[in-house]
Amino acid sequence: MSMIRNSLLLAVASGTLILSGCMTVSEPYERPDAPIPAALPVTDPDGEPVEPVVWEDVFTAPELRQLIEIALDENRDLRIAAANVQLARAQYGISRAQRLPAVDARGAVTEGGTFETGNAGGAGFGDNASASIGVTAYELDLFGRVANLNEAALQSYLATEEGERAAKISIAATVGELWMQLAADKALLALAEDTVDVQSESLELTGELFDAGVATELDVRRASASVETARAQVAQFAAQVDQDLNALRLVVGTDLPEGVYDAVRLEPAPLVSDVPLSQSSLVLLKRPDVQQAERQLLAANANVAAARAAFFPVISLTGQVGYASSDLTDLFDGTAGWSFGPSISLPIFDAGARQSNLEVSQARRDIAVASYEQAIQSAFRDTADALAVARTIDERVDALGRLVEDTSITLELSQERFQVGVDDYLSVLDSQRLNYNARQQLIQAELVRHLNIIALYRALGAWPEQGAAPAGLQGQN
Numbered sequence: 001m002s003m004i005r006n007s008l009l010l011a012v013a014s015g016t017l018i019l020s021g022c023m024t025v026s027e028p029y030e031r032p033d034a035p036i037p038a039a040l041p042v043t044d045p046d047g048e049p050v051e052p053v054v055w056e057d058v059f060t061a062p063e064l065r066q067l068i069e070i071a072l073d074e075n076r077d078l079r080i081a082a083a084n085v086q087l088a089r090a091q092y093g094i095s096r097a098q099r100l101p102a103v104d105a106r107g108a109v110t111e112g113g114t115f116e117t118g119n120a121g122g123a124g125f126g127d128n129a130s131a132s133i134g135v136t137a138y139e140l141d142l143f144g145r146v147a148n149l150n151e152a153a154l155q156s157y158l159a160t161e162e163g164e165r166a167a168k169i170s171i172a173a174t175v176g177e178l179w180m181q182l183a184a185d186k187a188l189l190a191l192a193e194d195t196v197d198v199q200s201e202s203l204e205l206t207g208e209l210f211d212a213g214v215a216t217e218l219d220v221r222r223a224s225a226s227v228e229t230a231r232a233q234v235a236q237f238a239a240q241v242d243q244d245l246n247a248l249r250l251v252v253g254t255d256l257p258e259g260v261y262d263a264v265r266l267e268p269a270p271l272v273s274d275v276p277l278s279q280s281s282l283v284l285l286k287r288p289d290v291q292q293a294e295r296q297l298l299a300a301n302a303n304v305a306a307a308r309a310a311f312f313p314v315i316s317l318t319g320q321v322g323y324a325s326s327d328l329t330d331l332f333d334g335t336a337g338w339s340f341g342p343s344i345s346l347p348i349f350d351a352g353a354r355q356s357n358l359e360v361s362q363a364r365r366d367i368a369v370a371s372y373e374q375a376i377q378s379a380f381r382d383t384a385d386a387l388a389v390a391r392t393i394d395e396r397v398d399a400l401g402r403l404v405e406d407t408s409i410t411l412e413l414s415q416e417r418f419q420v421g422v423d424d425y426l427s428v429l430d431s432q433r434l435n436y437n438a439r440q441q442l443i444q445a446e447l448v449r450h451l452n453i454i455a456l457y458r459a460l461g462a463w464p465e466q467g468a469a470p471a472g473l474q475g476q477n
Contacts, residue, residue, distance in 0.1 A: 029301055031294070035373050036380040040281050041387050052286050052462030053275055055172040058453065061270030063263035064179050067252060068172045074253030081160075081167040088157040095153035098146050101138040106322075107131045132322025137343075139316050145309035152302035159295035165463035166288035173458045174251050176271070177451055182244035183266045184447035189237035191439055195230040199432065202415070203227050206425060219425035226429055230436075266446050274390070275456040284379040286462060293368070293375040300365040307358040314345045383459040389452040397449060400442040407435035 059065055072078065110128040141147055203223040209215035249256060284290060319340040347354060414431040417423040 027301070027305065029298060032297075032369055032373055034281065034285065034376050036281055036284070036376055038281055040277065040283075040380075041384055052283060052460050053457060054462060054464065055169070055457065058272055058275065058457045058461075059172070059176055059270060060272060061263070063257075063260055064176065064270045066257065067179070067248075067260060068175045070254065070257070071171050071175050071252045072168060075171050075251060076253055078164075078167050078171055081164040085157075085160045085164050088153075088160040092150075092153040092157040095150045098139075099141065099150055101135045101317075103133060103135055105131075105133050106320075128324070130322060130324045132320045135320070136318050137316045138318070139314060142315060143309040143312040145306050145312075145314075148302040148306035148309065152299040152306065155295045155299035155302065159292045159299065162288045162292035162295060166292060168463050169288065169458065169461045171251065173454050173461070175248070176454045176457075178244060178248045178251060179264055179270065180266070180447055180450045180454070182241065182248060182261075183264045183450075184443055185237055185240045185244055186264060187266055187443045188440060189234065189241055191436070191443065192230055192233040192237055195432075195436055196227060196234055199223065199227045199230055202428065202432075205419070209419075215425065222425050222429050226432060266443065266450070269450060271450055271453045273453075275453060275460065277387075277456075277460070281380060281383075283460060284376060284383065287375075287379050287460070288463060290372070290375045290379055293372040297365070297368040297372045300361070300368040304358070304361040304365050307354070307361040310354050310357065311347060313347075316343050316345075317341075318343070379459065382455070386452055386455040386459050389448065390456065393445070393449045393452060397442070397445045400438065400445050403438045404435070404442050407431065407438045411435045 055068060056065070059068060108128075108130050139146060203220070203226075206215050206220050206223040210217065210220050245256070245261070285294075317340075319338070321338040322336070324335050324337065411428075411431040411434075414423065414428045418425055418428045
């Protein structure tokens with residue numbers, strides 16, 4: 001009878017191995033085609049291919065670089081991203097452990113006796129001691145269920161790492177953007193304060209001319225109104241500067257170092273003048289957020305394979321070796337032995353649960369495919385939008401520079417004509433308004449130029465990989 005049982009187990013195991021050699025539940029991964037043009041809309045299509053840029057190559061001002069480094073240590077969003085990486089790393093470790101058998105040591109001691117000597121059931125109440133080392137229900141992963149679940153956990157972990165890199169790029173870019181916004185608002189505040197001083201002098205002059213009978217009360221009222229308008233804008237920009245500082249403190253995650261406010265300015269620019277670009281849109285595939293989306297797709301693909309493997313038999317092994325004795329003192333002088341017991345579980349009927357689980361996994365994979373393609377499309381749009389501004393911003397800044405020069409000369413001429421009585425003060429007010437607006441527009445255009453450089457870094461930036469990979473991770477991508 002024992003020989004028949006062993007032969008049956010051998011036949012089942014052999015048949016399962018043969019079946020596993022013939023069945024493949026995993027589909028080879030094929031990266032979806034990028035749903036974007038093959039080339040970026042760069043101005044130099046013959047440019048040499050370049051690697052994605054890093055933040056140290058974009059932000060040049062020492063004070064700004066120091067602030068970014070502080071933000072990378074103190075920002076709370078980044079700490080959450082780092083904690084998520086550690087969480088995914090630990091979950092991957094749990095999943096990887098399931099691929100190896102768990103060995104346990106067990107021991108038990110029982111002391112017993114009967115209330116009446118010679119009772120027929122007394123044999124069941126004697127002393128007993130045992131010690132063993134064994135493996136319980138170790139699954140032979142013949143169809144790759146455990147391996148694919150492990151692969152899904154690995155790709156999820158790698159996705160969180162890419163998410164952390166994307167968060168670091170975002171933090172560096174955000175600090176730079178807030179720095180430039182603060183610089184622009186400081187420039188606008190200084191312009192408004194300068195306008196108050198200039199127009200206050202004009203108001204005094206207009207009052208003197210009114211006393212001399214050259215100007216009218218209407219001229220005095222117009223001059224006073226322009227002064228109060230400029231003062232209102234001073235208050236507005238002063239509040240905006242304070243709000244910029246508050247936003248910068250929030251992103252940095254701590255109080256700002258001494259001297260940061262004084263160091264913030266539009267010129268000289270704290271950034272490189274341009275970002276190196278290449279024509280091929282394949283550079284977008286190296287963006288951390290795109291790589292994160294692809295890692296999530298790989299995890300979804302592995303989950304589909306694991307769901308398919310659930311349709312096939314599960315073979316588990318249980319075994320132990322050890323000692324047993326009727327007395328603890330001579331346990332290891334007692335009987336030594338072993339036991340081995342393979343088991344097989346074959347799904348027959350589960351009311352469609354496995355099929356539904358497979359369909360859920362396939363739907364999630366389809367969602368991951370769409371999310372990956374959407375990430376690529378968003379990356380292309382971010383880059384194309386930034387390049388569209390880059391092609392025209394210099395012309396815009398140059399034109400506004402000439403406009404400021406023209407309106408400054410017009411203002412001087414208008415003031416001279418008013419002082420000699422040729423024109424009334426309305427022409428001076430018009431000239432002041434035009435010059436003030438032109439100078440404001442020039443500051444805003446300079447801000448746009450700087451922010452666009454940061455936008456190109458957001459679109460094409462990379463973050464170098466740091467730290468050691470977890471055990472078993474090397475060589476897996």
